[in-house]
């Protein structure tokens with residue numbers, strides 16, 4: 144029902160916009176032509192010249208009375224003449240030509256169907272004063288076209304209406320005037336009727352050559368009755384229901400409203416015009432097709448059929464046709480079919496010029512989605528979720544969309560909104576939040592900034608050696624390398640790589656200058672291309688036997704030996720020794736202390752292996768043995 148009402152509303156709108164303007168001046172319009180005038184007197188009647196009252200006077204008197212009646216009834220009335228004048232002095236035929244030029248100028252384009260022409264005359268056959276009665280003339284196309292006196296092409300089209308006008312005038316005037324019917328309704332090729340560019344008729348109200356009728360014709364009361372009869376005939380002419388097609392071509396004319404409606408309802412794209420009330424009383428016109436040009440915009444609207452629209456659109460380059468009712472672009476000579484309807488099982492089942500057309504098609508299936516081929520955006524689906532939600536700071540979720548762009552477009556219409564991927568929780572866009580979460584790469588620096596931690600981490604995961612930092616607090620929120628065992632540190636950049644393999648860390652470090660590899664857990668420097676090791680293991684006799692960046696490691700190494708010490712190379716400080724606090728010391732005359740021991744016996748045995756040695760008590764300096 145909703146759609147139906149909408150359709151009706153649309154029709155009403157359509158009619159006002161597109162049809163009414165065509166009848167912008169829609170009103171019943173009568174052009175009255177009082178015959179003869181000025182130097183062309185018409186018949187002088189049975190009484191002859193001396194009376195001074197000729198046909199031209201009677202024609203004008205009836206016409207003026209008719210004008211007044213019609214105007215009171217709401218008609219628009221024009222007259223070819225309202226005074227006793229002629230239109231051309233040169234000849235009566237030139238007069239007729241000029242007269243019809245005046246008459247046809249009154250026709251308003253677009254209102255021709257509501258305009259009629261009536262020429263008022265009085266008849267005369269001087270040779271037969273007994274001839275009498277009322278006659279009506281019209282141009283009848285059924286009589287064929289006389290090539291010597293060709294009718295105006297518009298009159299050819301109007302001929303059926305001219306016939307109808309002649310009929311309504313004739314039958315009604317006869318009810319009003321006390322004259323008999325003369326020769327009835329006569330189809331004839333008179334100059335004025337055949338050249339009127341609208342339905343036309345010419346009436347001969349009576350015979351002025353008949354003495355009785357001449358007397359009547361000269362009376363105001365008779366003229367009034369004739370005028371009333373003519374007005375009644377005109378009323379009846381307009382009292383019909385016309386059925387028009389969407390091109391505003393009249394298809395049928397009915398005297399009965401119900402017959403007109405019944406006919407119209409059996410047809411497509413027609414409307415019924417109440418000619419008397421000048422209003423459209425029914426329409427089923429559905430001119431949905433609009434032709435657009437890429438730069439000029441709307442070229443033509445309300446084509447009823449696709450074919451008509453396409454025929455028109457093809458006259459241009461860069462046009463497309465929009466079905467205004469469905470929103471579908473149904474044809475184009477420049478657009479691509481970028482909107483794909485994809486079925487879960489069947490793949491791409493349809494391609495369309497615009498989203499609306501694709502969605503409409505997709506809706507007829509289950510398990511379909513519409514994709515914008517250009518952007519890759521999911522436009523619509525009947526099985527996928529709308530994963531992009533627009534959240535307002537105060538109102539919460541206010542919109543859901545199938546794709547990010549659509550959600551952002553919507554969110555932009557508000558203040559204090561953000562767009563969230565409801566699957567991942569990522570904040571994709573916001574017009575009030577700050578991008579506080581940075582993804583930093585160990586060597587490349589800042590890669591990305593995000594509105595939230597989740598988005599930043601998701602982004603960081605696509606890389607190695609990244610960390611997510613809260614820009615405001617400086618806090619490291621996540622990293623995929625800071626928990627590795629081996630860190631490659633650059634002398635200036637700091638940590639630039641992390642690895643669980645020492646070898647890989649060194650490989651990486653070798654690609655740089657001024658790097659070292661450090662065991663993150665022990666702090667030990669495992670490799671460096673710029674540092675000398677800090678800790679030296681020295682053997683009392685062999686001198687330096689090991690270097691290490693780690694004190695602990697140096698001690699570990701030194702413990703594998705006797706008589707070793709660990710020295711901080713930079714400060715000279717002895718950090719550890721397994722002999723320097725021993726009780727007995729073996730001294731060589733040249734080398735100085737060469738051994739230490741806590742046993743006197745062991746010290747002497749060692750000393751015996753050398754020349755020029757002595758064994759002393761370390762604390763007192765007392766010599767307890769010597770071989771020199």
Ligand SMILES: [Zn+2]
Pocket residue numbers: 178179185186198264265266
């Ligand atoms: Zn005449």
